[in-house]
Amino acid sequence: xSSARDDxxxxxxxxxxxxxxxxxxxxxxxxxxxxxxxPGQNPIPARGQLAAPERLALFREMAEAVDxxxxxxxxxxxxxxxxxxYLAENNLPAEAVMSPDARxxxxxxxxxxxxxxxxxxxEDADAVGIxxxxxxxxxxxxxxxxxxxxxxxxxxxxxDTHIAIVQASQIVGTYEETWGELxxxxxxxxxxNFMPRAVNWVTGPSRSADIAKTLFLGAHGxxxxxxxxxxxxxxxx
Amino acid sequence: MKPxxxxxxxxxxxxxxxKNLQEALSDLEGGFVQGRLNAVNxxxxxxQLRDAGRDIKHHVLExxxxxxxIFEEKVVANGGQVHWCRSPEDAxxxxxxxxxxxxxxxxxxxxxxxxxxxxxxxxxxxHAVEPIETDFxxxxxxxxxxxxxxxxxxxxxxxxxxxxxLFHEHHQKYGKSARLEEPRDMLDEAREILRPKxxxxxxxxxGANFMIAETGSTVIVTNEGNGDLTQTLAKMHIxxxxxxxIVPTLDDATTLLRILARSATGQEMxxxxxxxxxxKRPDDLDGPASYHVVILDNGRTDMxxxxxxxxxxxxxCGACLMHCPVWTAIGGHAYGWVYPGxxxxxxxxxxVGLEEACHLPNASTFCGRCQEICPQKIPLPRMLRxxxxxxxxxxxxxxxxxxxxxLWAWLAKRPALYRLATSLATGALRLMxxxxxxxxxxxxxxxxxxxxxxxxxxxxxxMQQIKAKRRAGGAP
Numbered sequence: 001x002s003s004a005r006d007d008x009x010x011x012x013x014x015x016x017x018x019x020x021x022x023x024x025x026x027x028x029x030x031x032x033x034x035x036x037x038x039p040g041q042n043p044i045p046a047r048g049q050l051a052a053p054e055r056l057a058l059f060r061e062m063a064e065a066v067d068x069x070x071x072x073x074x075x076x077x078x079x080x081x082x083x084x085x086y087l088a089e090n091n092l093p094a095e096a097v098m099s100p101d102a103r104x105x106x107x108x109x110x111x112x113x114x115x116x117x118x119x120x121x122x123e124d125a126d127a128v129g130i131x132x133x134x135x136x137x138x139x140x141x142x143x144x145x146x147x148x149x150x151x152x153x154x155x156x157x158x159x160d161t162h163i164a165i166v167q168a169s170q171i172v173g174t175y176e177e178t179w180g181e182l183x184x185x186x187x188x189x190x191x192x193n194f195m196p197r198a199v200n201w202v203t204g205p206s207r208s209a210d211i212a213k214t215l216f217l218g219a220h221g222x223x224x225x226x227x228x229x230x231x232x233x234x235x236x237x
Numbered sequence: 238m239k240p241x242x243x244x245x246x247x248x249x250x251x252x253x254x255x256k257n258l259q260e261a262l263s264d265l266e267g268g269f270v271q272g273r274l275n276a277v278n279x280x281x282x283x284x285q286l287r288d289a290g291r292d293i294k295h296h297v298l299e300x301x302x303x304x305x306x307i308f309e310e311k312v313v314a315n316g317g318q319v320h321w322c323r324s325p326e327d328a329x330x331x332x333x334x335x336x337x338x339x340x341x342x343x344x345x346x347x348x349x350x351x352x353x354x355x356x357x358x359x360x361x362x363x364h365a366v367e368p369i370e371t372d373f374x375x376x377x378x379x380x381x382x383x384x385x386x387x388x389x390x391x392x393x394x395x396x397x398x399x400x401x402x403l404f405h406e407h408h409q410k411y412g413k414s415a416r417l418e419e420p421r422d423m424l425d426e427a428r429e430i431l432r433p434k435x436x437x438x439x440x441x442x443x444g445a446n447f448m449i450a451e452t453g454s455t456v457i458v459t460n461e462g463n464g465d466l467t468q469t470l471a472k473m474h475i476x477x478x479x480x481x482x483i484v485p486t487l488d489d490a491t492t493l494l495r496i497l498a499r500s501a502t503g504q505e506m507x508x509x510x511x512x513x514x515x516x517k518r519p520d521d522l523d524g525p526a527s528y529h530v531v532i533l534d535n536g537r538t539d540m541x542x543x544x545x546x547x548x549x550x551x552x553x554c555g556a557c558l559m560h561c562p563v564w565t566a567i568g569g570h571a572y573g574w575v576y577p578g579x580x581x582x583x584x585x586x587x588x589v590g591l592e593e594a595c596h597l598p599n600a601s602t603f604c605g606r607c608q609e610i611c612p613q614k615i616p617l618p619r620m621l622r623x624x625x626x627x628x629x630x631x632x633x634x635x636x637x638x639x640x641x642x643x644l645w646a647w648l649a650k651r652p653a654l655y656r657l658a659t660s661l662a663t664g665a666l667r668l669m670x671x672x673x674x675x676x677x678x679x680x681x682x683x684x685x686x687x688x689x690x691x692x693x694x695x696x697x698x699x700m701q702q703i704k705a706k707r708r709a710g711g712a713p
Contacts, residue, residue, distance in 0.1 A: 005321035008480065008534050012302040015541040024300040028307065028485070031296065032451055035486050041292075042488045043285045045495070062505070100522075121522040124436060140506040149520035157465045157509075175494075179487045193314055195452045197517060197524050198469070201510040206462040210374035210390070211420040212261075212397035213268060219373065220428060220435075221462020221509065 035183065037176050048139035048173030052233045055138045059171050060229070062141030066204030067217055068225040075230060080112040082228050083163060087115075087128065090224065092161055096128035097121075101150040103132045107165070121152035122159055129159035129222075135178045136171045136227075140203055143227070144178050147198040156200055162222040164202075168233045175201070238325070238356040238384075240589045242573030245596035252567035261394045262568055269559040272503025273610070279505070286496050291613045293489045294550035297481070298541060304450045304483045305532070311453025315515025317528035325355040328533045332357060332442070332475060335529055336366050339473055341439035347457060347464035348372040349444030350388055350553065351477040351533055353575045354588075357442075368442075369434045371463035373427060380407045386569030388576060389501050389555040394568045431463075441471030441525065445478040446552070447493065448530070451486040454514040455530060458497065458507045465511055474513065474525040478532050481549040487512075493552055496612040501554040536588045544623050548583050550613045557607035557617060563600050572597060579607035579617045586624050595633040598624035641681075656700050663694040 002010070013021060037044055050058060060070045073082050087094055094112075098104055100119040109117055122129050131151065135144040143164050147153045156162060172178060185194045206221030217223055241248070252258055277283045297304055309319040320335075322328035332355070336344060344361060346352060346368055358368045358379065370379040374392035378385060380403045385391030392400070397420055404423055405416040411430050417423045435441075443464050445455040455476040457464045468474040484490050490512075498504040517524035540549055558564045558578030569577035574585050574594070582597040598621045607617045628634050629642060648655050670676050675690035685691070696702060 003321070004323050004327060004534075007323060008321050008532070008538055009302045009305060011534075011538040012305075012480070012541055015538065015543070016299065016302070021303075024303045027296075028300050028303045028450075031300075031485050032307070035451065035488060038488065041289060042492045043282050043289050045280060045282045045286075047280070066505075066508075124432060142506055147518075147521055147524060149518075149522060152522035153465070153469055154523045157462050157469065175491045176488055179491070182487075193311065193452060193514070195315070195454060195512070195514040197513065197515055197521060199454075199512040199514075200465070201506070203504075203506045203508050203510075206460065206508055208373045208424060208461045210372070210377065210392055210461075211400050211423055212395075213390075213393065214397075214420045216421055216424050218428070219424065219461035219463070220371065220431065220466055 036180055042176070044174055044176060045139060048137070050138065050173060052168070052171075055171050055173055056168050056229065056231065056233070059136055059138040059141055062138065063204070063227055064141070066141055067207075068141065068204050068227055070227045070229060072229045072231050075232070076107050077111075079107045079165060079228055079230065080109050080115065083130065084112045084115050086163070086226050086228075090161070092128060096130050096163070097123070097126040097155065097159065098130040099132060099151050099155055101132050104130070104165070122154040122157075124158065126159045128161045128163065129155040130163045130165065131155045133164050133166050133170060135181065136166045136229075137175055137178065137201075138171055138173050139175070142175070142201050142203040144175075145200045145202065146182075146196040147200075148196055153198050153200055156202060157221045160218070160222055161224040161226065162202075162205070163226045163228065166227055166229045168229055168231045171229075238354065238575060240574040240585070240593050242585065242589070242594040242597055245571060245573055245600065248571035248573060249567045249600070252571045257396050257399060258394050258568050261396050262565060265559055265565050269503065273500060273556060273559075274503075276499040276503045276505060280495075280499065283496065283499065286492060287612050287614060290493045290496050290552070291550060293484055293492060294481075294552075294613060297483050297485065298546060298549055301480060301483065301541060304485065305480055307450045308448050308453055308483055311450065312515070312528075312530055313453075315453045315528070317453070317515045317530060320529060320531045322531060322533045323535075325533065325535055328355050328477070328531055329357060329360045331531055332477075333361065333364055333366065335473065335475060336361070336440050339439055339527075341366055341473070343367045343369060343434070343438045344440045344442055345369050345371050345435050345438040345467045345471060346375070347441070347443035347459065347467045348375050348389075348391065349442065349477045350385070350575060351444060351479060352442065353385060354533065354535060355477075369431070369438070371431055371435065371467055372459070372461060373424065373463075376427060376431065377403060380404075384570065384575070386577065387555055387558055388553055388578075388580075394570065435466040435470045438467075438471045440473045440475060441467035441469075442475045442477060443468050445476045445482055445530070446497070447490045448478055448483045449485075449487060449490050449512070450483055452512070452514055454487075454512045456490055456494075456510065456512050458494070458510050460502070460504075460508045462509055465509055468511075468513060468525060469523055471525055473527045473529065474516070475529045475531060476513065478530055479537055480532055480534060481537055497552055497554055500552075500556040500610070500612040540587055545583065545587050545620055547613075547615050548580070548587070548620060551580055551584070551615060552613060553580075554612055556610050556612065560606045560610050562602055562604060562606075572600065579621070580615075583615075583617055583620045583624070591624060591628055591631065592633055595628045598622075598628065656698065659698045660701065663698055666691075666694050
């Protein structure tokens with residue numbers, strides 16, 4: 001008896017024509033080389049294709065439209081005050097778990113001595129998680145995060161409140177730009193793959209309308225998504 | 238899962254008289270239909286994206302075996318494994334085997350229609366593995382021991398009162414004795430009960446909206462975040478997929494994601510879209526220790542390149558259900574298997590056999606709305622007609638219906654006789670109506686006149702009117 005694998009693949013080839021297998025292999029090899037924006041093949045909406053200041057404005061508008069809150073601050077130095085202010089405003093404890101990511105070390109958290117920070121992955125008891133992002137996508141107000149030693153993905157899903165720190169220079173127009181960035185990373189030894197275990201797109205706080213078609217925020221994931229944008233665009237050359 | 242589609246007529250009749258169901262299905266037009274339209278109107282490129290999405294899926298189907306082989310290669314390179322299963326029975330056994338390989342006691346599940354095809358929950362329960370549905374809709378119907386009535390809104394047939402009763406009955410064992418009234422409170426209670434389940438679970442099973450050949454990734458889309466907790470917190474992640482879910486590249490998945498949520502829920506993008514590629518890397522702080530993709534065929538490869546090939550381009554958004562006058566009237570259970578509505582009426586006969594599901598192609602008014610709004614522009618009405626033709630050729634369906642169709646066909650192929658017969662029938666109906674403008678009952682059409690009157694034919698048959706106009710020198 002042939003294996004289920006060979007049987008399934010064989011049936012498909014039977015339908016497609018055994019004589020066309022070589023042509024298929026070639027067509028697929030060609031197609032897989034065509035990554036990145038391909039005119040016609042993968043139309044890209046014009047909406048996100050904007051200059052930096054307009055991109056930030058669009059990102060904010062779209063993120064707020066899906067019930068995220070957005071605060072824009074002038075520099076990394078302003079982040080701790082902004083975060084503690086947000087926590088106080090929402091009657092949340094001044095206690096959070098934060099990604100053990102080097103980018104978070106550039107923020108002067110010590111300025112807010114009452115804010116207790118733990119570094120690491122999220123556990124069930126954590127009420128607030130603070131993370132950097134890999135990119136932010138203006139088109140739909142989406143955050144893009146990747147898994148890694150410094151960026152545990154549990155922080156994106158377990159705490160009831162997720163605070164994401166975004167540098168304005170990380171705001172891109174479209175999702176495709178983030179794929180380009182990933183493809184440019186040093187590929188893994190052996191097979192050349194560049195994907196981390198998980199890539200997460202997050203567009204607003206979690207929600208469900210499964211009970212009587214009534215929409216509520218805060219399903220299994222965070223109830224609140226707060227985005228602090230550090231407007232560093234002026235400093236960029 | 239054993240289909241009950243043979244009882245479609247009876248099921249549909251009962252559904253129409255089910256007060257709870259009718260309440261639950263009210264105002265879909267104002268909610269989902271309008272929501273989709275709003276989202277579509279905000280994106281000028283929407284139609285262009287639909288065409289691109291359709292082309293991607295057709296290209297994949299033309300080269301499907303090659304793409305599947307590449308996908309498998311990439312999954313293995315990512316540290317995962319692919320398991321190929323011909324039948325739901327094979328797939329159930331494979332999942333059980335994987336569970337047993339790590340002595341799993343409990344399994345959390347994200348929403349998966351393929352899991353429904355496999356009837357996985359009952360099977361695991363019968364083999365000492367406890368499955369816990371985590372999508373709120375799936376959780377509700379698991380408590381009720383029912384099937385999803387919609388492919389993305391599984392508990393849409395349940396009213397608030399019914400959910401309150403279910404939670405009241407099943408949450409007592411967690412020390413929750415109050416019957417809740419407000420959906421907000423119900424959601425919070427279920428969230429509280431389900432959170433520890435993710436952490437305790439040995440295995441997390443999700444579906445897969447897409448499989449990406451370029452990277453060996455599976456993609457899930459959720460609004461609740463349950464799919465991510467399911468796959469991140471368990472020791473093993475199993476993704477259930479079917480062969481046609483392949484797309485070539487990340488860019489292709491992105492093109493399809495732009496039309497998926499807009500079509501499904503009227504959102505610009507679902508809250509969580511996750512691309513999973515293999516198991517936890519050595520330095521990662523979280524993630525499953527192992528990663529498996531189970532690919533279930535269940536008759537789909539037989540559809541490749543044939544009359545129903547286009548059905549394999551479906552991205553399971555559920556829009557055709559929400560826009561269907563039949564589904565919105567009777568809900569999903571009447572269809573008797575896993576996939577209801579127009580897409581289900583096309584797919585089900587292919588997967589369980591036309592004989593078992595021969596009523597489903599008739600569950601359509603042929604209004605064409607499903608094809609109009611389908612993100613992949615799948616010609617659903619054409620394929621429903623094809624099923625009807627096949628059912629007639631295979632001598633399925635009740636004898637009276639078959640005789641009626643045969644008689645009509647015989648007559649329709651003889652124009653002179655047809656004109657004579659219709660002219661006689663028109664006259665007879667006029668005679669029967671007398672001075673009244675309509676008929677309360679018509680012989681052989683009792684089903685039609687049961688709920689409405691038949692207007693009396695006026696001014697001769699269509700052909701007679703055309704001829705009269707031509708004689709008068711009017712329009713052709």
